[in-house]
Amino acid sequence: MKTAVIVFPGSNRDRDMFHALELITGTRPQSVWHTDSTLPDVDLVVVPGGFSYGDYLRAGAIAARSPILKDLVAKADSGVSVLGVCNGFQILTEAGLLPGSLMRNANLHFICKEVMMETVNNATRFSSKFEKGQVWRCPVAHHDGNYFADPETLKQVEDNGQVIFRYADGTNPNGSINDIAGVMNANGNVLGMMPHPENLVEALNGGLEGRILFESLLDQAA
C-alpha cells in the first residue's frame, strides 16, 4: 500500500504517522508539503495531527485553504482513501470533506489521556479488521475535539452509518455530540478521528490496538 502524509507548518504528529505507516505497510510514506500542488499516486493520504498555523482563526481553518487541498479534494472525490487524525480531522471538516465541525472541548481544557473507543461500524475500509462493538483504548491529545453537527446533518450521518468510532464507557472527554470520535464521508473513503491510532502500533509503546485501523486499510488495498 502506497501512502502519503501532508505536512503543514505546525504539524507535529507527522513523524509519528510516518513511523506507523512505514512499520505497517513496509514502505516509507511520501511527505508532501502544503504548498505543493499535486499529491503522488497513492492508496492512502493522511492529514496528521498538530497545530497547523497555530490554530489561528479556527483549528484547521488556514490549512484547509492551502494549495495542496485542491488536489486532496480531487483525490478524495475520485475515491482515494483519506485519513485525518486530530488536527487532520479539523482540517478535513474545514475543507468540507467531512460533515460537521470540531469546537473547543466542553470543559475548555486541553485533554491528553487515554480514552476507550467503540468501533460501531466495521463494514468500512477503515475498520474491517475490528470486531463490531469492539472496545479499545486510544490516546487523545487535543483542545478542539468537541464534534458538532446540526440536527439534520447528524441524522444523515447516523442513518448512513458514517459514525465508525464512538467514545465508549462514559469516556467522552470533550462533549462530542452522540459520543462521536470518528466519522466518515457519505462515500466511505474519507475518515476523520480525534484519537491517535498511530500512537498505539508497537507493544513497546503500550499497545497495538491502533494497528487494526491501518491493517484494515492494508487489507483493502491488497
Place this chain on the structure above:
Amino acid sequence: MKARVIVTLKNGVLDPQGKAIEGALGGLGFNDIDSVRQGKVFDVELASTDKDAARAELEQMCEKLLANTVIENYAIEIA
C-alpha cells in the same frame, strides 16, 4: 474603505468559552446576566470604493474563510 465583519456562533451551538466568561462575570458580581456568547470581529480595509462590490467580496471572504458556516453566522458592516 473600511469594513467590519462580525462572526457569531449560530443559535443552538454550544459555546463553552461564552459559558466560562459568563461564569467569570458572575464571579465578579455581575449577577443580572442571562447569557454570554463569544464571537470574532475582523476589521478589513479594502482598496475598493464601490460599496456593493466590497460587500460582495466580503461575503465571499466570509463564506470561504472568515466564518465556518456549519457553526457560525456573519454580519458585514461597511463604514
